[in-house]
Each structure stands twice: as C-alpha cells, then as structure tokens.
Amino acid sequence: MLVCHCNIITERDIVSSIQELLTEDEWRLITPLQVYHVMSKRGRCCGCFPKVVDIIVKTTEAWHREKATPEAEVVDFVGRLRAEHDRMARQQAEARARMRKIRGAA
Numbered sequence: 090m091l092v093c094h095c096n097i098i099t100e101r102d103i104v105s106s107i108q109e110l111l112t113e114d115e116w117r118l119i120t121p122l123q124v125y126h127v128m129s130k131r132g133r134c135c136g137c138f139p140k141v142v143d144i145i146v147k148t149t150e151a152w153h154r155e156k157a158t159p160e161a162e163v164v165d166f167v168g169r170l171r172a173e174h175d176r177m178a179r180q181q182a183e184a185r186a187r188m189r190k191i192r193g194a195a
C-alpha cells in the first residue's frame with residue numbers, strides 16, 4: 090500500500106526501515122524523520138507522517154511481542170522515556186526563562 094505519495098514509499102518500505110532501526114536499538118524512540126533518513130528520503134508535505142507514526146507503533150509492538158521482551162525491560166524503557174521527557178521539559182523551561190530575560194532587557 091502506498092503511504093507517501095510525494096516520495097512513492099510503500100508500507101512495506103516503511104516497515105523494513107523501522108525493523109532496521111529496531112535491530113540497531115530495539116528501545117530507541119523512532120520518529121518519521123528517522124525512518125525517512127534510513128530510506129534516504131525527506132518529508133515534503135509530511136501529510137503521510139501520521140500514518141507513518143501508526144506504522145511505527147504497530148511495527149514496534151509486533152517486534153516486542155515477537156521477541157517476548159521481559160516485563161522488567163519494558164519497565165526500564167518506560168523509565169528512560171520518563172527521564173527523557175523530564176530532560177526536554179527542563180530544557181524548554183530554561184529556554185523560556187532565557188527568552189523572558191532577553192525580552193526584559195530589550
């Protein structure tokens with residue numbers, strides 16, 4: 090099934106790229122940009138990205154189901170996600186504080 094009309098990319102191409110990324114690191118957070126990078130493509134209109142995200146979720150779930158990943162590793166992964174989320178939130182707060190300071194100085 091054709092998913093990306095701009096780059097003529099099928100669902101099979103996308104699944105294959107996701108599996109390649111999961112082979113490198115099965116706990117990485119995969120984004121549409123990473124998937125397109127593997128295929129040496131770039132998003133143009135990016136209208137296909139929501140569908141690509143659906144395919145990423147479906148493929149990643151199937152990957153871990155097939156590998157029968159132990160529960161402890163899944164819990165560790167959730168912890169890593171939470172830590173990454175906290176780190177991003179801190180960086181956003183710091184950036185907002187810097188912008189307020191710059192605007193206040195002007």
Ligand code: FES
Pocket residue numbers: 092093094095096131132133134135136137138
């Ligand atoms: S449909 Fe995929 S980039 Fe436009």
